[in-house]
Amino acid sequence: MLILDNLAATVGEGEDAKQILKGLSLEVPAGEVHAIMGPNGAGKSTLSYVLTGRDGYEVTGGSADLEGEDLLDMDPEERAAKGLFLSFQYPVEIPGVPVMIFIRTAMNAQRKARGEPEISAPDFIKKCRKLGAALNLSQEMLKRPLNVGFSGGEKKRLEIFQMMMMEPRFVILDETDSGLDIDALKTVADGVNALRSPERGMLVITHYQRLLDHIKPDKVHVLADGRIVTSGGPDLALRLEKEGYDGVLSEAA
């Protein structure tokens, strides 16, 4: 489903450009959840921004295909319409744009790009109610400007809410566990697990093993210094937790 081959990318412009990804290869088949773990500065967030097409991140080599289509050639909104969703590490506040209006605008923009009809108002509201209840988001909250004045946990739950509303084909969760207490972590994980399906792939980027107790990955990759240095089953996450990155990395080297 998602195939990254020898992906290299820099951050910054001109002389300040810094090589962050240095030949990253990875394959996430449909139906699987893969976790990427790694120490600070390994390039985890860079990877999520490169895949979603943020300005300032320049791909200098390699490829990234989603279902056989070259992602790197597309604008961020085209990638979103193809079904790529990023749950942000730091969700952005959008003053003046209420949550429901934002999500509906986004869903309809994606549908338009795919040549699909708009979602009807009753269908949209029904879905909002159902998923809002599942994620513990009040209807009142969904009328407020997006993320403005929301707590860290509320913002993360709102990311998952958006994901569930949009039903993307491929999901990247960038440090979704950061800033969450245990209860919120469970709510978020339940949301993610509800979306697991044979047609959908997921990439879970995280520092800690904690999230993976709730979202069980099929595979774990360790990212260090811009490339995947080792991969394994769920037990690799446990080993990392016990031995630390240094232990596992020295072995891999």
Added chain:
Amino acid sequence: MALPFRDQIKDPTPAELELIARYAMLPEDPRRERAFAAFAESGLPHRRMEAWRWTDFRAALPDLKSPSQTAITDPFEPVKACRILFENGAMTLPKKWPKGVRGFEKMDAQALGDAERMPLGALSAALSAQKGGPSSIMLEITEPVKTPLHFVFASTQAEASFSRVTILVRPGASVDILESHLGGAGFSSHLLDLAVQEGGEASRTLFQSGRSDEAQAITADVHLGAGAALTQTVLSLGAKVSRIEMRVAHEGQGARAEMNGAYLAGDGYHVDLTSHVHHGAQACITQQTTKGAVLDGGRAIFQGKFHVPRTVGQRTEAEMGHHALLLEDGAEVFAKPELEIYADDVECAHGNTCGALDADQIFYMRQRGIPDAQAKALLTEAFIADALETAHEATGDILRTLASDWLKAAV
């Protein structure tokens, strides 16, 4: 009488000569003469005058020419209102005024205090006239009026159009004023005299849109009595050159003025919102929020002044905010917020910012599938929205849609 004015204006431009000629055609009238003399002190305002340094009518309007197109369609047309139409300088009055409104057609020119400070207001006072008809209309509001009074300024390829409306709100009475300034004249200039007496209320919602070959001036001279209230909301899309100017005088204790405005200036368009508020009585309140967005080749001017004298201005509460978005390189915004405060027991504040849209917000929206241009339009619309919140309830959605459509087409 016209000849001395010809000498008074230094090196008159063809436009100024034409204005003098128009004045000379009108019947003699001492008050008209005084108004024209006030205009002639400067002629068309230009950049060497401090209050006009960024808005140069003399340069933008070298001669009086009819524009290439007629006025745009009136967006307030669906609103149920009593309509007063101004076309090519001629007034069409309703057959019947709503309850609480008395209309007086003024054949002679009316006096204008402080005319020297408002050269284009003075010009309107001098040149608003029509053959065999009234020079201006005076409306007396005697009780709360339910139906809005809607003044529509839409000309048909006229060289120039001058108009004047006087509204007197009696104690305890109230009125909703709507204005559509839609162009259609090479130069249109309108003057509103508004006096709100003790405990009276007036709301004014104004939409202005001209074309890139038109000049528009809208001047208001506002006097507020004790406990009187004015709520004003403006959406200005500019013209080749445009200026919406108001002078507000708080003259009675506890008067309140809330003046909000939004502007959008595209390539080749010039927007100017200028205001002067005098706190001439104690415990008066002024709230002013102005927000706008400008594209490459567009230019916006905000000038706001609060004047709070030493003794009469005590317990003033005044707040001024101007915030502009420069949507593209090459956009220009000039802002001059001024608080001139001599009283010591006051609460006054002002804020002024100019910036670009936030790249993080745009990327976030694009990641959710909203195309770049739509994201920018949505963010800009949200940015200016609170400046339009005080619009008359029947026009709020219309103004927001106008702004949204403008942004969708422009960004």
